[in-house]
Amino acid sequence: MMKMKILATAALCAALVMLPAAADTSLPRLGAEHGATQLLVDGKPFLMRGAELENSSASSRTFMKDVWPKLAAMHVNTVLSPAYWELIEPTEGRFDFSSIDGVIDDARAHKMHIVFLWFGSWKNSMSSYAPGWVKRNIKRFPRAEKSDSSSLEILSPLSAENLAADKNAFVALMRHLKENDGEHTVVMVQVENEIGMIPEARDHSTAAEAAFKAPVPAALTDYLSKHKDSLMPVLRAAWAAHGDKVGASWEETFGAGLATDEIFNAWVQALYTEKVAAAGKAVYLLPMYVNAALMRPGRVPGQYPSGGPLPWLFDIWHAAAPSIDMLSPDLYTPNFTEWTLRYLRPDNPYFIPEMGRRPAAEMGANALWSYAKLNAMGVSPYAPEFLPEDERKVMAEAFGVVEQLSPQILAAQGTDRIAGVNVPISYDGVSDLTAQNFAFGRYIFDVHFKAPPPISIGQNKEVPLPGAHGGFIIQTGPDEFLIAGTGMYLYLGTTGIDDPIAGIETADEGQFVNGRWVPGRRLNGDETNQGRYLFVPSGKFSIMRVKLYHYK
Numbered sequence: 001m002m003k004m005k006i007l008a009t010a011a012l013c014a015a016l017v018m019l020p021a022a023a024d025t026s027l028p029r030l031g032a033e034h035g036a037t038q039l040l041v042d043g044k045p046f047l048m049r050g051a052e053l054e055n056s057s058a059s060s061r062t063f064m065k066d067v068w069p070k071l072a073a074m075h076v077n078t079v080l081s082p083a084y085w086e087l088i089e090p091t092e093g094r095f096d097f098s099s100i101d102g103v104i105d106d107a108r109a110h111k112m113h114i115v116f117l118w119f120g121s122w123k124n125s126m127s128s129y130a131p132g133w134v135k136r137n138i139k140r141f142p143r144a145e146k147s148d149s150s151s152l153e154i155l156s157p158l159s160a161e162n163l164a165a166d167k168n169a170f171v172a173l174m175r176h177l178k179e180n181d182g183e184h185t186v187v188m189v190q191v192e193n194e195i196g197m198i199p200e201a202r203d204h205s206t207a208a209e210a211a212f213k214a215p216v217p218a219a220l221t222d223y224l225s226k227h228k229d230s231l232m233p234v235l236r237a238a239w240a241a242h243g244d245k246v247g248a249s250w251e252e253t254f255g256a257g258l259a260t261d262e263i264f265n266a267w268v269q270a271l272y273t274e275k276v277a278a279a280g281k282a283v284y285l286l287p288m289y290v291n292a293a294l295m296r297p298g299r300v301p302g303q304y305p306s307g308g309p310l311p312w313l314f315d316i317w318h319a320a321a322p323s324i325d326m327l328s329p330d331l332y333t334p335n336f337t338e339w340t341l342r343y344l345r346p347d348n349p350y351f352i353p354e355m356g357r358r359p360a361a362e363m364g365a366n367a368l369w370s371y372a373k374l375n376a377m378g379v380s381p382y383a384p385e386f387l388p389e390d391e392r393k394v395m396a397e398a399f400g401v402v403e404q405l406s407p408q409i410l411a412a413q414g415t416d417r418i419a420g421v422n423v424p425i426s427y428d429g430v431s432d433l434t435a436q437n438f439a440f441g442r443y444i445f446d447v448h449f450k451a452p453p454p455i456s457i458g459q460n461k462e463v464p465l466p467g468a469h470g471g472f473i474i475q476t477g478p479d480e481f482l483i484a485g486t487g488m489y490l491y492l493g494t495t496g497i498d499d500p501i502a503g504i505e506t507a508d509e510g511q512f513v514n515g516r517w518v519p520g521r522r523l524n525g526d527e528t529n530q531g532r533y534l535f536v537p538s539g540k541f542s543i544m545r546v547k548l549y550h551y552k
């Protein structure tokens with residue numbers, strides 16, 4: 001809790017620094033709210049229950065017809081939709097925003113907000129969404145090259161022409177939004193998509209080779225000097241090991257090898273992204289973020305998109321791209337907790353644009369945890385329109401809980417009145433079911449992810465609890481709590497020696513309907529084992545409202 005508070009206070013400072021002095025406060029923006037950086041829409045904190053469309057869905061309005069009702073049934077309030085450069089600027093300088101306008105109109109009809117994803121120069125490290133006139137003109141729009149000088153289907157980040165073309169189209173998009181979205185349907189923009197370099201760690205084009213041999217730009221070394229004490233350890237160590245050099249080549253500064261190649265590539269791609277983002281923000285100041293492709297263990301730069309906004313490159317991205325408000329992870333592996341915590345930093349407001357390839361119950365539990373533990377302003381499953389219906393239903397239940405409790409979550413984020421609960425899972429899929437403790441004032445919740453021992457049949461070991469586990473606890477009064485999630489047993493205690501016993505006065509299941517609590521069953525019998533614990537059932541997402549007391 002203490003650590004959370006320190007991070008939260010620092011996040012507040014970071015967010016305050018981030019807001020431009022003359023920002024139009026009616027626009028969607030990031031704001032510091034009691035220690036958390038939240039997304040403000042029309043001046044009010046807004047919690048995104050997101051859905052990122054599968055890449056190609058938004059390219060056809062007809063295809064989308066069946067998708068919107070699926071998203072609405074999932075309690076999605078924000079759709080993350082690609083804005084395809086090739087569709088927006090099919091001929092150089094002639095813009096066609098019909099694909100964008102269709103998404104905006106349909107989102108409005110379904111009372112949803114939008115985050116547009118700028119599929120510009122990079123899409124999963126490739127340049128497949130560049131328009132034909134860019135793709136075909138290799139001379140004017142040079143490609144990144146491998147070390148054997150062969151060309152890649154990736155625009156070189158070292159080309160001024162590439163940058164100018166991308167920037168021009170992005171500015172046109174932002175201008176179009178400014179002129180046509182007085183309703184603030186669009187709340188945020190992702191700049192490029194999963195930037196990085198594959199299959200080598202850096203661009204080897206002629207321009208890139210020259211830049212690699214030239215001195216590391218002063219803008220970077222100045223940043224490193226200024227932030228020496230807070231740099232990511234690997235970067236700090238590489239720079240220190242070579243004498244904290246200034247004005248030397250990349251290899252002289254950080255050493256020769258893949259790690260330095262990746263630092264270089266991060267710098268040139270982040271600079272490019274910054275120029276695109278800054279030009280777009282100058283026209284229409286919406287919050288902007290970049291998303292990161294994470295990797296499997298043991299992979300080296302180039303085997304994954306090298307130079308993306310990855311944890312060991314945070315400093316490079318912050319130095320090069322101050323217009324980017326957030327570095328956001330895309331989560332597709334079981335070790336969600338491990339990766340997300342690596343992005344939890346005071347200077348990185350939290351947004352999860354993509355999560356997928358995991359059971360919906362696990363994703364739902366992770367989503368609930370993220371809003372509480374990471375102060376996430378939004379969480380978004382990827383391509384839910386292609387999930388089997390029963391999986392979408394599970395996600396709908398989780399988002400339904402978030403929808404009901406959004407006012408309470410938003411009010412508690414950044415404070416010590418909220419705690420996220422989840423079960424960390426390793427990359428190999430092994431769950432750590434160790435019990436976890438959470439203190440709220442006088443009370444302690446000892447959360448277990450296994451069922452109590454069936455003593456009546458002579459066994460004294462806890463037994464596995466099927467399904468996913470996790471959710472959150474929100475304190476709503478000195479003795480009152482809302483508990484939401486799935487698959488948890490909560491044993492109660494206190495922090496006091498004078499009054500060590502915590503009892504359950506009432507435990508009610510129920511729902512918030514139009515913001516009003518409508519209780520269901522009173523659960524003071526078998527469900528709480530006659531007051532011994534609170535049980536958040538497995539196999540569904542639910543809300544419980546409890547009142548506790550403590551005594552000697």
Ligand code: DGJ
Nearest residue numbers: 055124193194330354382
């Ligand atoms: C991450 C990318 O950002 C998305 O556009 C999409 O390609 C998914 N991967 C597919 O899993």
